[in-house]
Amino acid sequence: MTTTIRRVEGAADLKAFVDHQWTANAGDPHWVPPLKSEVHGLLDPRANPWFDHAEAALFLAERDGRIVGRVSAQVDRLVLAMPADQGGGAGTGHWGMFEAADAEAAAALLGAAEDWLRARGMTRAMGPFSLSIWDEPGLLVKGHDHAPTVMMGHHKAAYQEWVEAAGYGGAKDLYTYELDITQTMPPLVQRIIAMGEKNPRIRVRKVDKSRFDAEAAIILGLLNDAWGRNWGFVPLTDAEIAYAGKKLKPIVFEDLIRIAELDGEPVAFMITLPDLNEFTRDLDGRLFPFGWAKLLWRLRNPRVRTMRVPLMGVASRLQSTRLASQLAFMLIEYIRRASIERYGATRGEIGWILDDNLGMRAIAETIESHVNRVYRLYEKPL
Structure with a gap:
């Protein structure tokens, strides 16, 4: 049977789009179902x-009457305004939310995303x-x-071959690093930390959740400064900051954000999150009727195997100095310990x-x- 592509129109199609991720990953013991309410919120303008x-x-x-894949195509005006050497610029469109049953479906889906991007004047597809x-x-x-940590994706190994067969080449690799945190730091790092603890100019503190908005403003200011010249960096708008803060506040623990x-x-910060995937995996994407109560109970006194560091930064004026490394080691x-x-x-897991x-x-x-994991962003001229 021929693969046909159609655009999502209406609530029923959107539900099918979200639910297809369960079909596509059925049988993968390392896939962690996302919360469906979160996915629907992500896709809701x-x-x-x-x-x-x-x-x-x-x-x-x-x-043959059944769904065999999905994909999104998107154009972000903030990406178009980025310098070209930072991964954006005029003509740069994106695709994502990719799942496919086979190479034929993958090619058809990527082709549909590319056509949509071309119709909007895009000259490069990235995703x-x-x-x-x-x-x-x-x-x-x-x-x-192995399973991903919170806010990280998991994909079939075959997808790499199918994406590359569609003419895509690697643009940038993203690494995550894992370590056994029960082991003490190497002796050199311990000495660097001890020196920092004796320096009266340095103070490392926990965030104060009762001052959530003010603390978030400090961290986001440092983030924009520290990451501003990084490849792919798109500054968050005020509305996005408020949206992210509302979602993250329930999982902010003061001793894990410094x-x-x-x-x-x-001059530096580090955000660490308990791996919420350990709390949500058995919910199968559903918070109701009982999933929400389970999640709240687990968050009251969270005990997890893995901690993830999604964000860390040092003020740009200190980068490439010994002090930057010292501050990073102290935060870590x-x-x-906590x-x-x-x-x-x-x-x-760092990254x-x-x-x-x-x-x-x-x-x-x-x-x-x-x-322990490598994620690749691909690009292709249109």
Whole structure:
């Protein structure tokens, strides 16, 4: 039977688009079902402020009366305004939310996304982004043998071959690093931390959740400064910051998010999250009728195996200095201790980290972590 592609129109199609991820990943022991309410919220222009500066189209692939794949195509005006050497620029369109039953469905879906992008004047297709760099970027090309941590994707190994067969080449790799946090830091790192603790100019503190908005503003200011020149960086709008804050506040634990100050000025931060995938995996994507109560109960006194560090940054004026590494090691060590003592964690995951971010990669390797997953962003001229 021929594969046909149609655009998602209406609530029934949207439900089929979201639900297809369960069909596509059935039988994969390492896939973690997302919360369906979160996915629907991500795709809802009335809920997600990303749509204030972007537009997206969703497509389904069908064959013999059944769905055999899905894909999104999107154009983000903030990406179009980026410098070309940072992964954006005029003519750069994205695709994502990709699932396919076979190579034929994959080719048809990517072709539909490319046609939609061409119709909007795009000259380069890049993906996968689901929907942006801040959601689940990249296609998993290494690490299929274990489950992802919170806010990271998981994809069939065959997808790499199918995407590359459609003419895509790698644009950037994103690495995650894992380590056994029950092990003490290497002696050199311990000495660096001890020196920092004796420096009266340095203070590392927990965030104060009662001042959530003010603390978020400090961290986001540091994020924009530290990450502003990174490949793929798209600044969050005020509305997106508020949206993200509302979602993250219930999972913010003060001893897992730290700010480093130098002479009283915030100059570095580290955000760590308990791996919520451990709490939600058995919910099968459903919060109701009983999933919500289970999740709230688990968050009251969270005990997890893995902690994930999704964001970390040092003020740009300090980058490439010894102080930057010292602050990073201090943040990592203080959160490592809290992760073990309060939450019972034994494993940490850092990332993603860009393949050309040599400073962060060096820090990850110095604390004896190793790459456990690689996500690849692809590009193709249209």
